[in-house]
Amino acid sequence: MAPIKLMLVDDHEIVRAGLRMMLEAEPDLEIVAEAESGEEALEKASIHLPDLIIMDVSLPGMDGPTATRTLRALYPDIPILALTIHEDERYFFQMLDAGAAGYLPKRGAPTDLVTAIHTVQQGNVYLYPSLATALVSDYLQRAESAGEEQRAYDELTPRQREVLILVAEGLSNPEIAERLQISAKTVARHRENIMTRLNLHSRTELIKYAIRKGLAQA
16 A cells, blocks of 8 residues: 655754654655745645645744645645644634644654544544544534524514614615614614624624524625
């Protein structure tokens, strides 16, 4: 079986040298390219077409998330594994959002990296245990927030929902009043109640909410 062709992207030469020495000791892994910046990674990827890219997060110029997003758009079949000193959840989610298929801190054991490479290469996702916990926590918080948002919407009256849609479509209070055959004062009161119920603070937020709910067009 042909070895897995890897490209290393890290701005520290000593880190790349250490990774090369460690990974090339594995019979089924081969380093075909190295890059020290996001821009160089794009250039080298087009030349060598690796099977998998190991990407640092902090890079000079084009950073890891931007490079990852660009590479995934150009080469959707090449998975990217983030390998970084950063264990901050902010970087973790940035890389996942950019399309990384795995995230491993550099403090992990060499065996963790080899396992991560094989896991990602097989089309699966690899997350370091402590970061997997953060992902589950974030999912649960999002689910709870979505549930609360839906409950708030369900509590709107049919008339309030009508007003919400018309406001999101750009109609003024007098125009809504004419459309619904009610007074502008009543429209204003409905609008205020809607904003309070949905915890919105401006017309812009209201419009974004309506688009997200599919009540208005972007």
